[in-house]
Amino acid sequence: MARERKYTDEDLFQATKQMIIADGYEAFTFSKLASVLNVSRGSIYKYYENKDELISEFLMYEMNRFLKKFNDLDKSGDFQTQFDLIIDFIFEQSNIHQVVEIIPQIPISTTKRVEDNKSKLSEYYVDMYEQFQGFIELGRQENVIKNHIPTAVLLGMIFQTIAIPNHFGIPQAEWVSSIKEILSHGMFEK
Template identity: 50%
Template sequence: MARERKFTTDQLFQEVKQLLLQHKYEGFHFGLLAERLEVSRGTLYKYYENKEELISDFMIYEMELMLGEIKLIENHTGFTAQFDYLMQVIFRHSMIHQILGMIHQLPVSSNPKVIANKKKMDESHLSLYQLLQRFIDLGRQEKILKDDLPDGLLLGIIFQTINLPNHFGIAQDEWLRSIKEILRHGMFTK
């Protein structure tokens, strides 16, 4: 039987992240997590009523990490510097889309913690949108972004670049540089 031991929130959520990426929402369960943390399942139930509560807490944690980093975009002067910074953050948190997409798999719950976490996720998305709207507005003010392209499309394309499969194993730095080049200047020579 696994011994009872303490773990930090960071340790807990790092293991949750790895297990969700490996087993997806459906395959995730407290038994796997307890084994990875070398604790009993009962230890986990001391903190969380069920996996929905744990996973929704984890999603808040991941969103707050990324949002905290993206808020620092305003420390960078000019749209180009902010664009470079944003791309670095997006690629540093490249798995967040896959993880946050699992929120739709959480069953409709009467659990107050899950309900509160879903509401907090919605608020975080709104905060992210407002922050990125200022980024887009700056690009337009500096005449870098075309006025006739919808804001949502620009942000969608930027954020979806992390989902591009790198089938040929191009080095991460080269991959990111090439994506930024395409976003800035397109892929046509003329």
């Protein structure tokens, strides 16, 4: 049996995040998590009835952290200034798309705690979407973004380009700069 030791919520959530990103929701188990944390499964069950409770709590933690950092950004400039700031921020928080994709995988009917967490996560998601939608609207007001392109397409493009893997090891600054250029001006010579 693994030797018991105390762990913080931060330790627990970081281990959960690493495991979910590496292996996915379905492969996540308390046994594997306990092994990573060097504790018994029972020490995790003291706080969480099942993996859905833990994962939903982890998702709440991640979304709270993401939204707090996003809200702390100085978004007082024009669209181009905000665009650079927001794209840099999204790259710094690049795992958020993997985290958000987990939400629909959690069954709502496991426990009341999971149900409440999923409801709150939906609110966080709407808040996040509305903030990014406001960013797109600023671009439209400044006549920088084409009005005929749906907001959902624009936001999807932004978030999906962030998810493109850098298999060729292009330096991060060059990678981000290239993504910004493609998002801002496309790939065609004029």
